[in-house]
Amino acid sequence: MLxxxxxxxxxxxxxxxxxxxxALSYGNPAEVSVWVLIVPLALLALNLAAAIVTNPxxxxxxxxxxxxxxxxxxxxxxxxxxxxxxxxHLEIAQNQTFSKDVLLDVRKGPWHSGNLxxxxxxxxxxxxxxxxxxxxxxxxxQVFLPGLGGATVVQDVGDDRPLILERYRFYTTHNxxxxxxxxxxxxxxxxxxxxxxxxSYPLYDYKQDNSWIPPGTKEEIKFWLQLQTGMTxxxxxxxxxxxxxxxxxxxxxxxxxxxxxxxxxPLAHGRLRFENLTTWMGxxxxxxxxxxxxxxxxxxxxxxxxxxxxxxxNLVPWMDEGNEPEGKV
Amino acid sequence: xxxxxxxxxxxxGLGAYLVATLVAMWGVSPRxxxxxxxxxxxxxxxxxxxxxxxxxxxxxxxxxxxxxxxHGPWISLFELLMSQVWSLGLIFAVxxxxxxxxxxxxxxxxxxxxxxxxxxxxxxxxxxxxxxxYYNVWKWSHVGLGKIFLxxxxxxxxLGGVMxxxxxxxxxxxxxxxxxxxxxDKLAWRMMMxxxxxxxxxxxxxxxxxxDAWGRYWAxxxxxxxxxxxxxxxxxxxxxxxxxxxxxxxSGAIIIGVFMMAFSTYFGIPYLSxxxxxxxx
Numbered sequence: 001m002l003x004x005x006x007x008x009x010x011x012x013x014x015x016x017x018x019x020x021x022x023a024l025s026y027g028n029p030a031e032v033s034v035w036v037l038i039v040p041l042a043l044l045a046l047n048l049a050a051a052i053v054t055n056p057x058x059x060x061x062x063x064x065x066x067x068x069x070x071x072x073x074x075x076x077x078x079x080x081x082x083x084x085x086x087x088x089h090l091e092i093a094q095n096q097t098f099s100k101d102v103l104l105d106v107r108k109g110p111w112h113s114g115n116l117x118x119x120x121x122x123x124x125x126x127x128x129x130x131x132x133x134x135x136x137x138x139x140x141x142q143v144f145l146p147g148l149g150g151a152t153v154v155q156d157v158g159d160d161r162p163l164i165l166e167r168y169r170f171y172t173t174h175n176x177x178x179x180x181x182x183x184x185x186x187x188x189x190x191x192x193x194x195x196x197x198x199x200s201y202p203l204y205d206y207k208q209d210n211s212w213i214p215p216g217t218k219e220e221i222k223f224w225l226q227l228q229t230g231m232t233x234x235x236x237x238x239x240x241x242x243x244x245x246x247x248x249x250x251x252x253x254x255x256x257x258x259x260x261x262x263x264x265x266p267l268a269h270g271r272l273r274f275e276n277l278t279t280w281m282g283x284x285x286x287x288x289x290x291x292x293x294x295x296x297x298x299x300x301x302x303x304x305x306x307x308x309x310x311x312x313x314n315l316v317p318w319m320d321e322g323n324e325p326e327g328k329v
Numbered sequence: 330x331x332x333x334x335x336x337x338x339x340x341x342g343l344g345a346y347l348v349a350t351l352v353a354m355w356g357v358s359p360r361x362x363x364x365x366x367x368x369x370x371x372x373x374x375x376x377x378x379x380x381x382x383x384x385x386x387x388x389x390x391x392x393x394x395x396x397x398x399x400h401g402p403w404i405s406l407f408e409l410l411m412s413q414v415w416s417l418g419l420i421f422a423v424x425x426x427x428x429x430x431x432x433x434x435x436x437x438x439x440x441x442x443x444x445x446x447x448x449x450x451x452x453x454x455x456x457x458x459x460x461x462x463y464y465n466v467w468k469w470s471h472v473g474l475g476k477i478f479l480x481x482x483x484x485x486x487x488l489g490g491v492m493x494x495x496x497x498x499x500x501x502x503x504x505x506x507x508x509x510x511x512x513x514d515k516l517a518w519r520m521m522m523x524x525x526x527x528x529x530x531x532x533x534x535x536x537x538x539x540x541d542a543w544g545r546y547w548a549x550x551x552x553x554x555x556x557x558x559x560x561x562x563x564x565x566x567x568x569x570x571x572x573x574x575x576x577x578x579x580s581g582a583i584i585i586g587v588f589m590m591a592f593s594t595y596f597g598i599p600y601l602s603x604x605x606x607x608x609x610x
């Protein structure tokens with residue numbers, strides 16, 4: 001039974017099925033089930049495990065044995081990674097402290113059990129370089145981390161330099177922009193301060209607008225942010241809050257008012273103050289505890305394969321007729 | 330038409346490859362069988378010399394472009410093709426030098442490189458934008474390993490092509506100087522085995538780069554899927570050869586099939602799909 005399961009013909013069937021599953025997954029269409037990959041991978045894993053145990057061609061040649069064990073381990077680790085992973089996004093403003101409540105679009109495996117509660121950082125300022133034609137270059141995003149003895153450590157992250165805390169990896173994205181900080185002083189009740197994130201900048205430079213309904217009212221307040229950032233299409237430019245100013249256009253109940261930082265406007269149910277202009281950065285969050293293991297297992301596997309080929313290729317000269325049977329290299 | 334710094338060197342490099350192709354073709358022709366150049370195998374030295382000259386000229390072309398635009402040949406199809414024509418020539422020159430048995434297969438290998446060469450001549454050498462994610466050092470190993478992989482596959486294609494052409498009378502005459510089909514088949518599959526090693530390493534380096542650059546090591550995007558299919562086709566080919574007794578021309582057809590998959594991965598998918606690497610930058 002085990003020998004039948006280990007058959008090379010079964011391997012070929014599994015590989016063809018896997019190729020078919022991969023072809024169906026081309027471009028990652030949402031309507032294709034992940035089972036088109038899982039079923040052939042499971043069949044191949046069974047076949048491989050059986051072959052490792054029963055096939056002397058594999059288990060008597062150290063290099064080939066290492067390669068096939070690592071191949072099996074890769075499949076198992078990738079599966080474990082999907083069961084324990086977390087993928088999410090977040091938008092965090094300058095001077096805002098990270099908490100897991102800010103995560104958006106969270107997708108995680110059923111066995112995910114990371115220490116997200118222990119992740120601590122405060123978002124700082126950022127800059128993004130742009131080449132002529134508004135082509136995005138390097139992002140430098142400052143984050144403040146708690147250091148030893150209550151000290152604060154500043155770290156520069158961006159693009160391919162993620163912030164890594166408790167195995168969670170935070171990657172800056174193209175999604176970032178400006179946010180007016182507002183204080184709402186209702187006619188009755190306590191004042192509240194918050195921010196309105198405007199659409200991603202400079203991608204949506206032409207529509208920096210948003211709206212808000214104060215709690216306990218039905219009055220929609222519309223905001224439009226007129227930005228001066230020095231952005232130019234023809235020359236290099238750096239997106240930097242320090243060099244940006246903004247006027248907030250507030251429209252409510254048919255009335256339009258322009259506010260500068262510090263200005264206040266009386267509305268039907270209270271007063272609205274434009275405190276200042278800040279920025280927000282969008283991060284992609286990734287967690288997979290298997291990635292280091294995956295890396296080393298695959299590297300060791302390829303070195304096993306290389307060792308096998310090295311021994312094999314050195315046994316028979318490259319251009320000799322040799323006495324090898326058909327089908328051997 | 331504006332001629333930019335790298336173009337004259339590119340044309341000269343491709344010209345050298347063209348001369349190497351013509352000399353190689355002349356060398357396998359039955360009309361030149363009694364020529365002293367062929368009898369003494371001097372023509373093989375000429376072929377190698379022109380390939381090396383082409384590589385040197387293309388090195389200058391790449392360097393000139395690098396200086397002109399400020400970054401290496403990583404981004405546009407023009408850069409990618411120029412860089413591949415260079416690396417394929419370089420690695421094939423080493424194989425040509427070390428493995429005399431494959432030399433006549435140059436008449437198949439160089440025309441394939443000429444497909445890339447003709448293609449690059451039709452493209453605009455405009456300045457490409459260097460994305461932030463391309464500063465990552467893993468890019469070097471990913472690209473370098475990929476170049477070795479493709480060159481080994483191409484050498485396999487040359488040998489596979491010989492096995493297929495030898496099913497015809499004309500092919501038997503052209504490749505009379507080559508060893509038996511059994512040896513060519515063995516050599517071709519050794520190339521494929523080495524290609525599997527470099528393909529695997531390229532995928533690993535690419536996954537590390539993708540993790541750093543885009544926050545995921547594998548996402549089944551078009552290019553990743555296509556690269557995986559190439560790897561699995563190669564693995565299927567190796568296992569078919571282990572499982573069944575296949576004829577040399579079938580062996581050659583399998584190798585060419587794997588190469589065509591790799592070719593579309595390298596030169597088709599990144600420029601067709603918006604979600605592949607180009608779209609991810």
